[in-house]
Amino acid sequence: MVTRSTSAVQWAQSFIAPVLVPGCLAVDATAGNGRDTLFLARGVGPQGRVFAFDIQPEALERTREQLAGAGLLERVVLLATDHREMAAHVPGTVNAVMFNLGYLPGGDHRIITQPESTIEALKAALSLLAAGGRVSLVVYTGHPGATEEQKAVEEFTQALSPREYTVVRLSFWNRSAKAPVVILLEKAGART
């Protein structure tokens, strides 16, 4: 039942949902308040695992609370690690990786994701991605540094081979230029 307009996060989750199959691995590259981690944990089932990265202890603690509250903490590995290092911490190919780029809502707005490290993390995500796997990036805009990050993500994803990746860019067309942009990416090939 649709009772409110569809947000950027809902678009990202709707795109990711079909690739979450029981027992698969998934990554929340920016745990933040744990909303996407919770969504992924529900989707991977009891035998699946979600690897949730955040360099801010406050974010990991919020995520831990969310998951514990839902009784799903055992499906999640919380990593106080830079998401650029994700390939070293995830023990196999993943069906889904989710990014929310910007600052932690309610947290320290001076701590924002940075273009260089975001692109490195995105490369790491693609290296882990299974055939048919999907990546979502919700790019928040309007804060200092946002334009550079959006530009970096848009240029990197636009240059990906169309034979290897389908890339869709979604914008909220009748809202201000500060509305988030969503980039959705699917790796070619049938999922196994």
Add this chain to the structure above:
Amino acid sequence: MVTRSTSAVQWAQSFIAPVLVPGCLAVDATAGNGRDTLFLARGVGPQGRVFAFDIQPEALERTREQLAGAGLLERVVLLATDHREMAAHVPGTVNAVMFNLGYLPGGDHRIITQPESTIEALKAALSLLAAGGRVSLVVYTGHPGATEEQKAVEEFTQALSPREYTVVRLSFWNRSAKAPVVILLEKAGART
């Protein structure tokens, strides 16, 4: 199971699917080869109705064949009528309207949808749309006249009130500028 990259038509159908509830009314504003009419007919159920418009007899005949082959023709009203006139032919509010803008694949490429009549048809579609209802527009590009039509649709939808409509514009980000653009629109309010 995702086995191939997601096309513009699949994006449109995925967006429309959740609002197709048994017994509702829906419109295929550009019946073409009947692909969307068939999709809508499946979604509205035996008590629902799909109103399929096309000014080309060839398109309506193809649509009739598709629906008859699937045993769903009785759910569909085929109208050899300009889609600008849809409000006069649909007997109630609709949950979904789908547009494919361009020319009939395999048909006469000189017969294309025109910016002025497309915007009139889109206004008619919005006048019929129920609260929570959705409209999809797949805008094919690359043929003569396509740029004007894309511009007209983009400008019209961008000017819609964000309180009344959520409008999302979806582009195939790592493909040529000739790739189709998809505009997805949701009317505010809870569906009844």
